[in-house]
Amino acid sequence: MNKLKCTMSYDGTNFSGFQIQPEKRTIQSEVEAALTRMHKGQPIRVHSSGRTDKGVHAKRQVIHFETPLDIPNERWKKALNALLPADIMMLQVEHVPTTFHARYDAIEKEYRYFITNTKERNIFQRHYMYFDPTKMDMEKLKQACKKFEGTHDFTSFCSARTTIKGSKVRTLYEVKAYKQDNIIEIIFRGNGFLYNMVRIIVGVLLDVAKGKLELEAIDTLFAEKNRENVGVTIPPEGLYLWNVIYEKSESF
Amino acid sequence: MNKLKCTMSYDGTNFSGFQIQPEKRTIQSEVEAALTRMHKGQPIRVHSSGRTDKGVHAKRQVIHFETPLDIPNERWKKALNALLPADIMMLQVEHVPTTFHARYDAIEKEYRYFITNTKERNIFQRHYMYFDPTKMDMEKLKQACKKFEGTHDFTSFCSARTTIKGSKVRTLYEVKAYKQDNIIEIIFRGNGFLYNMVRIIVGVLLDVAKGKLELEAIDTLFAEKNRENVGVTIPPEGLYLWNVIYEKSESF
Numbered sequence: 001m002n003k004l005k006c007t008m009s010y011d012g013t014n015f016s017g018f019q020i021q022p023e024k025r026t027i028q029s030e031v032e033a034a035l036t037r038m039h040k041g042q043p044i045r046v047h048s049s050g051r052t053d054k055g056v057h058a059k060r061q062v063i064h065f066e067t068p069l070d071i072p073n074e075r076w077k078k079a080l081n082a083l084l085p086a087d088i089m090m091l092q093v094e095h096v097p098t099t100f101h102a103r104y105d106a107i108e109k110e111y112r113y114f115i116t117n118t119k120e121r122n123i124f125q126r127h128y129m130y131f132d133p134t135k136m137d138m139e140k141l142k143q144a145c146k147k148f149e150g151t152h153d154f155t156s157f158c159s160a161r162t163t164i165k166g167s168k169v170r171t172l173y174e175v176k177a178y179k180q181d182n183i184i185e186i187i188f189r190g191n192g193f194l195y196n197m198v199r200i201i202v203g204v205l206l207d208v209a210k211g212k213l214e215l216e217a218i219d220t221l222f223a224e225k226n227r228e229n230v231g232v233t234i235p236p237e238g239l240y241l242w243n244v245i246y247e248k249s250e251s252f
Numbered sequence: 253m254n255k256l257k258c259t260m261s262y263d264g265t266n267f268s269g270f271q272i273q274p275e276k277r278t279i280q281s282e283v284e285a286a287l288t289r290m291h292k293g294q295p296i297r298v299h300s301s302g303r304t305d306k307g308v309h310a311k312r313q314v315i316h317f318e319t320p321l322d323i324p325n326e327r328w329k330k331a332l333n334a335l336l337p338a339d340i341m342m343l344q345v346e347h348v349p350t351t352f353h354a355r356y357d358a359i360e361k362e363y364r365y366f367i368t369n370t371k372e373r374n375i376f377q378r379h380y381m382y383f384d385p386t387k388m389d390m391e392k393l394k395q396a397c398k399k400f401e402g403t404h405d406f407t408s409f410c411s412a413r414t415t416i417k418g419s420k421v422r423t424l425y426e427v428k429a430y431k432q433d434n435i436i437e438i439i440f441r442g443n444g445f446l447y448n449m450v451r452i453i454v455g456v457l458l459d460v461a462k463g464k465l466e467l468e469a470i471d472t473l474f475a476e477k478n479r480e481n482v483g484v485t486i487p488p489e490g491l492y493l494w495n496v497i498y499e500k501s502e503s504f
Contacts, residue, residue, distance in 0.1 A: 123261045
C-alpha cells in the first residue's frame with residue numbers, strides 16, 4: 001500500500017465547502033470521485049489538513065490517501081488534474097511514509113484574508129476578495145493584529161457551532177496586515193485554527209480599523225470568553241487557506 | 253422622452269456574449285429584462301458601443317436607451333444595480349441629448365488583453381486571464397506591437413464570420429505591451445475594431461514573442477489580406493473592452 005500526500009488549490013466559489021455532504025458539491029466529493037475512477041470504481045477516502053467552509057478558497061490545501069496503485073508522482077498529478085473539474089488543481093503529489101497524516105502532522109497553518117478597500121466594487125474580484133468601501137486606519141489595523149498574536153484562549157473568536165469539546169487555546173505566530181493598490185491583505189500563521197476563527201477575528205480587526213471598536217476592547221473580548229459579545233463573521237470570499245506546513249522529515 | 257447613456261462593467265464568464273440570442277444568457281437580455289421591469293413590462297431596447305463575444309469581459313462598456321421615466325441619474329444607477337445579476341454592474345448613468353448614439357458617436361475604443369505567463373496555472377485567474385507558460389521575449393513583443401499601430405487594412409486580422417461588407421481599414425492609435433509580476437498586459441486603442449480582431453492580433457503577437465514568427469512576417473500577413481494565413485484566435489477570457497470614448501460635448 002502506498003500513502004500519498006497531495007497539495008492542491010481550489011476555487012471555493014462553487015463548492016459547499018471541503019467536507020463531503022449528501023447532495024452537495026464539495027471538494028472532498030470531487031477528489032474522491034476522481035480517485036475512485038482511477039481505482040476502477042473502488043472507493044478511496046481522503047483526509048485533509050482541515051475543512052474549509054462554503055465559499056472559502058485554498059491556495060495550498062493538503063490531503064492524504066492510501067492506494068494500491070504504483071504510479072510515479074508526476075503521473076499521479078497529471079492523471080488527477082485530467083479527471084478533476086477546473087476549480088480544483090493538484091499542485092504536487094508525493095509519496096510519504098505510511099505514518100503521515102495530513103491533519104495530525106501539520107505543525108503550522110497559514111490563512112490570508114483579502115479586502116478590496118475602494119469606493120467602487122470591482123466586479124471581477126467579487127468571488128475572490130471581500131468588498132468594504134469604508135475608510136480604514138491602517139495603523140490601528142496593524143496594532144489590532146498584534147493583540148491576536150501569541151497564545152490565547154480563542155473561545156470568544158470561535159463559532160458557537162464548533163464541535164470541539166477540548167481546549168480552545170491556540171497560538172498565532174504572526175498576524176499582520178498591509179495595504180497595496182487599495183487591497184488590504186491580512187496574514188495569519190498559527191498552530192491551529194478554530195471554526196470560523198479567522199473570519200470572526202477579521203470582523204473585529206476591521207471594526208477597529210473603522211473606529212467602531214477601541215483597541216483595548218479586544219482584551220475584554222478575550223477575557224469574556226463569549227462569542228456573542230463579538231461582531232459578525234466576515235464573508236468567506238476573501239478567505240484563503242494559504243499553506244500547511246509539516247516537519248521536513250515527513251516527506252521523502 | 254429621455255435618452256440615457258450607461259457605462260457598465262460585466263464579467264463575461266457566464267454569458268454567451270453581449271448580443272441578445274434566443275435561449276441564451278446574454279448581457280443585452282439581462283439589461284433589457286431589468287429595464288422592462290422598471291417600465292412595468294414595457295419592452296426597452298438598448299444599443300451598445302459594439303458587441304463583445306462569449307467569455308469576453310467589459311471594464312467599461314457603454315449603452316444607450318430611451319425612456320419616458322423621469323428619474324435622477326444616481327437613482328437610475330441604484331435601481332438598475334438592484335435588478336441586475338451580480339455579474340453586471342452599472343458604473344454611471346447620464347442623461348444625454350436625444351442625438352447621442354453609443355455606437356456611432358464613439359470616437360475611440362480601448363481593449364486590453366491579459367496573459368498569465370508563469371509555469372503554473374493560477375486557478376483563481378482562469379476566467380480572467382489567458383494562461384500561457386511559454387517563454388516570451390518582451391522586446392520582440394513590443395516591436396511586434398508597433399507593427400500594428402497606425403492605419404491599415406485589417407482584412408487578414410478579422411474573423412471570416414464578419415458581417416461587415418465595407419472597408420476593413422481601421423486606425424490603431426496605440427498598441428503596447430508590458431509585463432509586471434508575470435502578467436503580460438497588451439493595450440489596444442483605436443477608432444474601431446473588426447470581429448475577433450484583437451484576439452487574432454494577440455495570437456500573432458505571442459507567436460512573435462515565442463520566436464515562432466519573424467517580425468517581418470507581419471508585413472506579409474497585412475499585404476496578403478487573407479485571414480487563413482494568420483494563426484489561431486486567442487481565447488476570450490483574457491480580453492476586456494476597457495473603455496469607450498466620446499466627444500466631451502456629447503454628455504451634459
